[in-house]
Amino acid sequence: MIIDTHAHLDVDDYKEDLPEVISRAKKAGVDKIFIPSIDLSSAYSVMELCKQYPFYCYPMIGLHPEEVKANYIAVLSNMKSFLKQQIDNKKENNIKVIAIGEVGLDFYWSREFEKEQIIVFEEMMKWSIETKLPLMIHCRKAQNEMINQMKPYIKELPGGVFHCFTGNTKEAENFLQFEKFSIGIGGVSTFKSSHLREDLPATVPLDRLVLETDSPYMAPVPLRGSRNESSYIIKVLEVLSDAYNVCKEDIAKITNKNVKRIFPLAFMA
Numbered sequence: 333m334i335i336d337t338h339a340h341l342d343v344d345d346y347k348e349d350l351p352e353v354i355s356r357a358k359k360a361g362v363d364k365i366f367i368p369s370i371d372l373s374s375a376y377s378v379m380e381l382c383k384q385y386p387f388y389c390y391p392m393i394g395l396h397p398e399e400v401k402a403n404y405i406a407v408l409s410n411m412k413s414f415l416k417q418q419i420d421n422k423k424e425n426n427i428k429v430i431a432i433g434e435v436g437l438d439f440y441w442s443r444e445f446e447k448e449q450i451i452v453f454e455e456m457m458k459w460s461i462e463t464k465l466p467l468m469i470h471c472r473k474a475q476n477e478m479i480n481q482m483k484p485y486i487k488e489l490p491g492g493v494f495h496c497f498t499g500n501t502k503e504a505e506n507f508l509q510f511e512k513f514s515i516g517i518g519g520v521s522t523f524k525s526s527h528l529r530e531d532l533p534a535t536v537p538l539d540r541l542v543l544e545t546d547s548p549y550m551a552p553v554p555l556r557g558s559r560n561e562s563s564y565i566i567k568v569l570e571v572l573s574d575a576y577n578v579c580k581e582d583i584a585k586i587t588n589k590n591v592k593r594i595f596p597l598a599f600m601a
Contacts, residue, residue, distance in 0.1 A: 333363035334569060334584050335591045336562040337516060338434075338468065338495050338544035341367055341389065342377040345548040345559055353561045354385060360563035363588075364598060365389050368434035368468050370396035372411050379418060382427050390598045391427065392468050393418065394435040394456055397449045404448050408455055419463065430597045432460045433468025434495065437481075440473040449474075450481065457485050460492070466594050467492030469513075475499070479506055486510060491594050496520070496546050500527065501535040508540060514590050516544045519552035519560060522571045529575040538576060538586045542594070543568055 336357070346353055357365060367382060367389050369375040375393045382391045393415045395407060418429050435456040437449050460467045469492055471478050482489070491512030497504065498520045507515055515536055521528040532541070543565055545551075551560035552567035573580045592599050 333361050333588065334543060334565055335588055336362055336365045336545050336547075336565050337493060337542045337591060337595075338518070339365050339367060339547040339562050340370075340549075341365065341547065341562070342369075342374055342381045343548060346561075350381075353563075354388070357562035358388075360566050361584075362562050362565060364591075365562050366392060366430065366468075366595070366598070368392040368396075368431075369394060370434055371399040372407055372414070375411060375414055379427065386426055390430045390595075391418075392431040392433040393429055394431075394433040394468065395452055396434050397436050397438040397453070397470060397474075398441070400445050400449045400452050402445070402448070404445075404452055408452065412459065415459070415463075428597045428600070429465065430595045431466045431468045431492065432456055432463070433492075434470050435467060436470035436472075437474035437478045438470060438472040439477075450477070453478070453481060457482070457489060460490060461485065461488045464490050465597075466490050467513075469494050470496065475503055475506060479509075482510065489513075493542055493544075493594065495544060496550075498526070498528070499531075501531045504531065504535045508536065512594075514540045514542050514594060516542050517572065518544045518546050518568055519550040519556070519564070521575075522552040522567055523556065524553070529571060532572070533576050538578065538583065539590060541572070541587055542590050543572075543587050 369378045378391045382389045493516045495516040497515045547560040
C-alpha cells in the first residue's frame with residue numbers, strides 16, 4: 333500500500349468523476365490521500381471532501397503563498413478560527429486536520445507580495461508549533477529566504493514535508509538540515525529532463541522521502557500532460573525503485589513509515 337501525501341482532489345478538475353478517481357487510487361494500492369487547502373474557500377471544500385471519504389482522505393489547512401494578497405490579515409483570522417473549530421470538533425465528525433498546509437514562499441511569478449508572504453509563513457510556523465501539526469511546505473525560487481526564516485524555529489517545529497522537490501543535491505542538503513522534515517517526490521522525478529534519479533540516491537536517504545502526486549498537476553511519464561491523479565503515484569514508486577535499486581515493496585514500506593512518523597494523526601482511529 334502507498335500513501336499520496338499531496339493531492340488537490342477538491343478542485344474542479346475532478347468535479348465530474350471524483351468517485352472513479354478514488355476507486356482507481358484504491359485499486360492501484362493507494363491507502364491514504366492527503367488533501368491540502370490553498371485558501372479559505374478551499375479549506376471548506378477540503379473538509380467537505382474528506383467527510384465524504386473518511387479515513388481515506390485527510391485534510392490540511394493553510395494559506396498557499398500564491399494566494400497571499402493585500403487582505404491576508406483578514407484571511408488569516410478567518411482561517412485560524414476555522415482551523416480551531418475543526419480541531420475542537422474532530423471527535424464529533426471523525427475528521428482530523430493532520431497538517432498546516434499548503435504554506436510557504438513562492439517568488440517565481442512575482443515578488444509583489446513578498447513581505448506579506450514572509451509574514452504569513454511566519455504565522456503558519458507559529459500555528460504549527462501551537463497545534464503540534466506538521467507543515468506541508470511549498471517553496472519555489474525562495475529557498476534561501478525560507479531556510480533563513482525557518483532556522484530560528486528548527487527545534488520547535490514538529491516536522492513536515494518540503495513538497496514537490498525538483499532541486500539539486502545542494503538544495504536537498506539544505507532541506508535535510510531540518511531533521512524532522514522529509515522531502516516530497518512526485519511526477520517530476522519521471523521527466524527525462526529531471527536529474528532527481530541521480531541526485532536523490534546521492535544525497536537523500538530513503539528514510540527522508542515521502543511520495544506524492546500533487547494532482548491534478550505534473551502527471552508522471554508516460555502520462556505527462558494529462559490530468560494527474562493519485563493512482564499514477566505507482567509511476568513515481570517505480571522510478572524511485574530503479575533509482576535507489578531497492579524493490580518497490582521496500583520503497584513503499586519505508587516511505588509509509590516516514591509518513592506515519594510525520595503525520596501521526598492520519599494513523600489514529
